[in-house]
Amino acid sequence: MHRNKYPFIAGFLVLPVGLYLLLVIWPYIQTISYSFTDWSGASQKFSFVGFDNYKDLADDDVFLKALQHNALLLVLVPTLTILLSLFFAFMVNVGGRGGAGGVSGVKGSGFYRIVFFFPQVLSVAILAILFKAVYRGDDSGLINGSLQAVGLGDKNHPTEWLNDPDLVLWCIVFVMIWAGAGFYMVLFSAAMQSIPRDIYEAALLDGAGRIQTFFRVTLPLLWETIQTAWVFLAILSMDAFLLISTLTSQDFGGGPDHSSEVISTYLMRNFQTYSKSGYACAMGVVMLLLTLIVSIVTLRLSRRERIEY
Amino acid sequence: MTAPATQPPVTKAAVPGQRGGTRGGPGRRDGMEGKTLNAFSHGFLVLWAIMIVLPLFWILLGNFKTDSQIKSSAWTWPTEWTFDAFQRGWEKGVGDYLLNTLIVMVFSVPLTMLLGAMAAYVLARYEFFGNRFLYYFFVAGSMFPVFLALVPLYFMVDRLGMLNTYQGLILVYVAYSLPFTVFYLYSFFRTLPTAVHEAAVIDGASHTRVFFQIMVPMAKPGLISVGIFNVLGQWNQYILPLTLMQKQSGGDEDRSMLAQGLVSLMNQGNYETDLPALYAGMTISMIPVFVVYASFQRQVQSGLTVATLK
Numbered sequence: 001m002h003r004n005k006y007p008f009i010a011g012f013l014v015l016p017v018g019l020y021l022l023l024v025i026w027p028y029i030q031t032i033s034y035s036f037t038d039w040s041g042a043s044q045k046f047s048f049v050g051f052d053n054y055k056d057l058a059d060d061d062v063f064l065k066a067l068q069h070n071a072l073l074l075v076l077v078p079t080l081t082i083l084l085s086l087f088f089a090f091m092v093n094v095g096g097r098g099g100a101g102g103v104s105g106v107k108g109s110g111f112y113r114i115v116f117f118f119p120q121v122l123s124v125a126i127l128a129i130l131f132k133a134v135y136r137g138d139d140s141g142l143i144n145g146s147l148q149a150v151g152l153g154d155k156n157h158p159t160e161w162l163n164d165p166d167l168v169l170w171c172i173v174f175v176m177i178w179a180g181a182g183f184y185m186v187l188f189s190a191a192m193q194s195i196p197r198d199i200y201e202a203a204l205l206d207g208a209g210r211i212q213t214f215f216r217v218t219l220p221l222l223w224e225t226i227q228t229a230w231v232f233l234a235i236l237s238m239d240a241f242l243l244i245s246t247l248t249s250q251d252f253g254g255g256p257d258h259s260s261e262v263i264s265t266y267l268m269r270n271f272q273t274y275s276k277s278g279y280a281c282a283m284g285v286v287m288l289l290l291t292l293i294v295s296i297v298t299l300r301l302s303r304r305e306r307i308e309y
Numbered sequence: 310m311t312a313p314a315t316q317p318p319v320t321k322a323a324v325p326g327q328r329g330g331t332r333g334g335p336g337r338r339d340g341m342e343g344k345t346l347n348a349f350s351h352g353f354l355v356l357w358a359i360m361i362v363l364p365l366f367w368i369l370l371g372n373f374k375t376d377s378q379i380k381s382s383a384w385t386w387p388t389e390w391t392f393d394a395f396q397r398g399w400e401k402g403v404g405d406y407l408l409n410t411l412i413v414m415v416f417s418v419p420l421t422m423l424l425g426a427m428a429a430y431v432l433a434r435y436e437f438f439g440n441r442f443l444y445y446f447f448v449a450g451s452m453f454p455v456f457l458a459l460v461p462l463y464f465m466v467d468r469l470g471m472l473n474t475y476q477g478l479i480l481v482y483v484a485y486s487l488p489f490t491v492f493y494l495y496s497f498f499r500t501l502p503t504a505v506h507e508a509a510v511i512d513g514a515s516h517t518r519v520f521f522q523i524m525v526p527m528a529k530p531g532l533i534s535v536g537i538f539n540v541l542g543q544w545n546q547y548i549l550p551l552t553l554m555q556k557q558s559g560g561d562e563d564r565s566m567l568a569q570g571l572v573s574l575m576n577q578g579n580y581e582t583d584l585p586a587l588y589a590g591m592t593i594s595m596i597p598v599f600v601v602y603a604s605f606q607r608q609v610q611s612g613l614t615v616a617t618l619k
Contacts, residue, residue: 281460
């Protein structure tokens with residue numbers, strides 16, 4: 001290139017980078033610095049309090065409860081979603097028998113691919129309205145109504161799914177899996193399709209059954225994708241804010257009696273309702289650290305020798 | 310519906326024999342194992358499909374029921390097929406929310422595409438100091454949950470005097486859509502051939518001109534894919550408008566986006582009893598998503614997986 005390219009580069013980058021710095025990066029950095037202050041959020045007056053917010057967090061029962069729920073989600077949601085979507089992906093890609101070489105999806109694979117993925121494109125608002133109706137606590141809810149239709153539910157004491165402290169978190173887990181499994185099915189499908197067919201054919205010729213094929217061939221070759229999926233799902237379940245805040249009771253969700261509280265809902269309540277913004281920011285930093293730790297641990301623990309093919 | 314005919318009838322009969330011939334024992338055992346497994350696995354696929362379709366269909370049916378019908382039992386069938394609920398939902402604010410969303414997206418989506426393409430193009434095709442750093446800097450932005458930035462973001466937008474304004478939300482949408490857009494288009498611009506570019510430069514075209522007249526048209530497939538994601542993503546966005554589009558004073562106009570407005574309608578729903586109207590609003594907001602997904606289903610699926618697998 002003969003002409004000076006730098007003015008052009010600068011001209012093309014200044015707007016996107018500027019906007020991104022101002023509205024995305026800078027707020028993240030500010031979250032960290034506010035976490036060391038007693039800022040209320042209402043005015044710009046605050047003083048530096050060191051690690052006080054963090055010390056308070058360690059004694060805050062609600063926060064500790066929220067942390068436990070986050071940990072539970074962190075284990076349950078990725079594990080169940082990955083198991084389920086792996087199964088789906090396997091069925092849709094290699095589950096069928098009878099094509100040339102014996103490797104093909106089951107009948108209707110194309111249909112399943114479209115339908116299972118659809119919840120992924122629905123907004124959280126839609127999910128909230130949908131599942132509020134599904135979980136409704138009288139027999140007009142889809143689950144209660146269906147249970148009673150087949151004679152399983154108790155008509156006088158229908159289950160209050162989202163108001164039962166023992167059930168509410170499980171209901172949330174179900175919605176997260178319902179919405180996410182299709183996406184990971186498609187993700188694993190893409191990975192499975194990049195596995196050369198002759199590996200499967202060789203396994204078939206050696207007389208491997210479907211279960212064997214899955215554990216001996218598919219799973220090892222998919223390891224890296226599963227790892228990526230785990231990190232994504234972990235970040236997702238760390239958040240869970242939108243779903244819980246819209247589906248459960250209390251300001252910004254978390255009810256009943258904090259039994260579905262997660263860090264994000266408690267953070268928002270501290271910020272918006274209690275005007276404890278500095279404290280809220282400290283929670284944000286804890287979440288940020290946890291997210292980073294989970295990602296690093298996942299990548300470390302699941303590190304295996306890369307299989308080339 | 311779209312069940313592909315991947316299994317010609319002939320091979321079906323041929324396979325057991327063929328396999329039995331190669332390896333007697335394991336082959337036959339697999340046949341048995343296969344049958345029970347088949348019934349179970351197929352059953353589960355069907356069950357999951359029902360679990361996805363049934364609730365959605367049930368809600369759609371709710372558009373045509375009366376409020377008391379919905380509340381009496383889950384298994385009622387609409388008696389009158391009228392569109393009254395749509396009209397009521399529309400008047401309760403869905404119409405305004407839809408308009409607000411459209412106003413924002415008419416600007417935010419093209420602006421996201423333009424700025425994202427510019428940044429991605431420069432990062433992908435020009436060597437300069439800090440190039441790699443900027444690229445990772447953009448990629449990192451998609452790693453963290455959005456609401457960690459919400460508290461300071463709120464005050465930043467407030468300081469700019471842009472709370473509850475369209476322009477404020479447009480800028481925020483663009484900023485938060487940039488990481489994915491840049492990331493996706495970066496790899497797309499890398500794959501485009503350099504020959505055309507060089508020819509144009511020799512002919513005396515400026516860098517800017519090369520970008521707009523040669524690279525953008527060539528990158529059209531990538532731009533369309535990422536455009537679909539941005540449309541879906543910004544249409545479904547909930548937390549950013551929830552934080553930034555709140556009425557600042559009593560006389561202030563309600564500039565809620567569709568998703569946000571629906572949730573506030575739902576929360577009022579405990580007091581005002583009109584579930585069919587709420588479901589109608591939900592249907593209205595779902596139709597565009599459904600149309601986009603149904604028409605671009607392949608691009609949506611492959612685009613997202615490509616972006617994730619890289």
